[in-house]
Structure formats: structure tokens, C-alpha cells
Amino acid sequence: MKITWLGHSAFRIETAKARILIDPFFTGNPAFDESTRKDAAAGLTHVLLTHGHGDHVGDTIAIARETGATVLANADLAAWLGSKGVGTVDMGNTGGTVHYDGFSVTFVNALHSSAQITEDGVSHSLGNANGLVLHVEDEPTLYHMGDTDIFSDMGLINELHQPDIGLVPIGDRFTMGGAVAALACRRFFQFSTVIPCHYGSFGIIEKTADTFLAAMDGQSSIVEVPRVGDVVVR
Template identity: 35%
Template sequence: MKLVNVVARLAACLALLGSCTLSLAQAGKAELLWLGQAAFRLTTPSGKVIMIDPWLRTNPRTPAEYKDLEKLGKVDLILVTHGHFDHIADAPALAMLHKARVFAPGDLNQTLAVLNVLPPELLPRMNKSGTVAPFADVPGLKITAVHAEHSSLFVWKNPATSKDEVHVGGEPVGFIIELENGQKIYHMGDTGLFGDMKFIGEYYKPDVLLIPIGGNFTMGPADAAYATREWIKPKTVIPMHYGTNPLAKGTAEEYLKAMGDSAVKVLPLKPGEKAEF
């Protein structure tokens, strides 16, 4: 009888929607939507939505349909690699809108709590090499913070004085996101070259790499290509953090050229485009 009910409900679904397609969870795939700079929306195979470095509303490369945070869709978790505006700008608003926790460098979260930017229950603590399993109902999904060679601070407008203040931002991090299907995504945040990228590649073995290529503030195309080819060696790489600032002049074309005949698959997405894994 239960099987009959299930079949009947599926038939009703088909009649109502006209067609049914497999969800990402059913297909065992993850989806990455690039929103410009270092901002990504990751939908995991089980349907959890993770926003990474959300700078959307004032990001010149974020498509218009994603600038309205209330229309962005559900958000279950937020990852922030460091305290600079172009990585954390919309994290507090999204966190409050969805009651979603923000995982970031531990000292940055301490600053956000002390300044009352977000309530403590939305600011769990972690630090480099720490691994968390953020969803009790998705035991295979794990997130590890790793080193990034950059800086971090948090600029806060004091409501009492209307003046900007500079506060502790903790040390910047990258994130290794191990999905419930076993695939690993390495979001590098903002970083320059450092030798332990080779260790990260060998130890964590990321399948998908999200790498900054703009230069000036991070690696440029040549450095990023070297790190990709020689040290990290993912299956797939998506270049990011370029095209939003005139000082960050690196381009996807330059990165592709620097990659040469590498076996790594390069996906030069445009903001608003998606990739499935």
C-alpha cells in the first residue's frame, strides 16, 4: 500500500509540474554558482546551500538577479575566508536573514561578536587545521580551515560616531570542503604563493580548486598557474578574484595561457554561470 501511495504521489507531481528532473541530491552532484570576486553559492549533493565570501549587493560583477539577498534563495551556512569588505560584506545580513552560522577565522568571529555585528550563536569558533561537521543530518560533509598567505582586518562603522574603525580580523584562511559524495573543493580565499600549497595538494587532494588570479592583492595568472600545475594538481580549477578592481589586472585568458598543456580542466566561468560536479 505504501508503494502504491508513493507511485500515486509521483504521478501527481508529474501532472502538476509537467515534468520532473532529478535534483542535485538525487543525481549525486554538487553545484557551484560563481557570483563574482570570491563569492560562490555551493549547493551540496544533499541540497545544503553554502555561501562563500558573499560580496553581492555592491559587487560590480554580481548579476542583478543575485543582488537582492531576499531573492537569493535559502542559505544554510556561510564561509568567510577573512575580514576584508569584498569577502565579508553581505555575510552579516545573510546570516540574520536565514539564521545561518558564519564560519570564519576564529579571531574575526570574536570581533563580530564583541561588536554585536551578529549574535554569538551564529558565530562558531574554529581555526587553521580545525575541521567541523556543520550539519548533523549530513555526517559526510566536513569543512577544514587551511593557511592562506594574505592579511585580514575588519572595518566597522561605529553607529555612535558614524566613523569607520579598524578591528582585528584574525589570520586569513582557505577552506577545504569535503562533500557528502566524497569530492573535495578547495576555496583558497585571497592568497599569494606559499610552499605548503604543495602539502595541501598532497594531503587533502582537492578535486575542484577555486583560485585567485587577479594579481596585486593575490597571485596573478602566472603564479596561480604554477600553484595549480605543480603543487595542488586538482582535477578541475575555476579562476576567481579578478575583474572587479583596476589594480587586479589578471585575466582568465592569461591564466589559461600560463596553464599551457596541463591536464587540469580549467573552467573560466562568467559571473552567474554554474558548474556541476
């Protein structure tokens, strides 16, 4: 498995059978390197969305039109994307699992909101926010937490799915901050690799992963802090 951080909460995941973008927020993302846009969408098979905020839906509509990739989102967000002309849209919801060739995606809880104010000035509720657990055939299990605070049922997510890799928001203000994110990782999971995200993009959230690293105590060795565009292989 190859994992590329594209800034904010956007990741490219390459598996034996799929090329996946999660929360592809490129346009307007101060951390995104525009020169990597073509590579980010190369050979794309799927786009997975954690929730409906603009900094997570991002460029999904344009990417789906350009590549023909299947977009998977919660039912409300998927219906909204379909109304915007996205051709292949799959839907799920909290607790449900969607199966593809070589991997599956399970929607789990996240403590956050999910809406957009569109160009007509109307606020659209776009379902509940989720985390996404990817069970990949013969490869590590990956959990993208989405935007969330800590919650005790993370223990159940670990019990049910035993994720190896955690993509963890640490930026504070809109998600848990570094110290709380570290507590979530240490208390509820046995990750072999943790990659922090949702920081270093906008000025009002954390600029670095330093607080998170410090709070991981004796487990900082499992944390990978890539630069935007770096590839982590697992």
C-alpha cells in the same frame, strides 16, 4: 555538486545536504548581478568566510539575519560578527576542522592580511587569512584558496586533502597573478577542475583569466571560466 560564481571571490555551493555561500560580497561588487541576489541566498544553510576584508565578509551580516544561516569564520572574525548581532556563528582556526551534516570545513593557511576599518574609523584585526577545504560526503573535495600568494606548503595541503576542485585567485596586486596561480595549480595539485576568481571586478586587478589560462600550458582543459552567475556541475 553545483558551483555558482557570483563575482570576485563569492561562490554558491550546492551539495546534497547543504546550500553554502563562500565570501558573499554582493553590495558594492561591480561584477555581481543584483537580479540574482534572491537566488544566491535561496535555501541557504551556511556562510563560510576566508578572512575579514570587506570584499569577502561582504553582506554576511545581513544575509545571516535574513536567512538564519550558520556563519563559519576564524575565531577573531567570528567573535566580531557575533558582536554585530549575527545569531549563529561557529568558529575555527588554522589547521582545525568543523563538521556539519554531510560536509566538513578545514581551515588552511593563506598568505594575506585580514582587517576592517569600521564606521567608527577604527581598524580591527580580524584574525589570520585562510583557505577553506570542504570535504563533502560522496561528492568532490573543494578548496577555496581565499586571497593568497603561492607558498610551498600548498604541497602539504594537497597531500592532506587531495582536493578535486580549486577555486583560485588570479587577479594580481592583492593576490597572486595569473602566471603564479597557474604555477601553484600545476606544481602542487592534481585538480580535476579549476575555477579562477578574484578578477574582473575592480579596475586595478586583472580583467580576464587570459594570463592564467595561457600559463596553465597543457592543463588548460581542466580550467572552467564561467561568466558571473553561471553554474558548474561536478
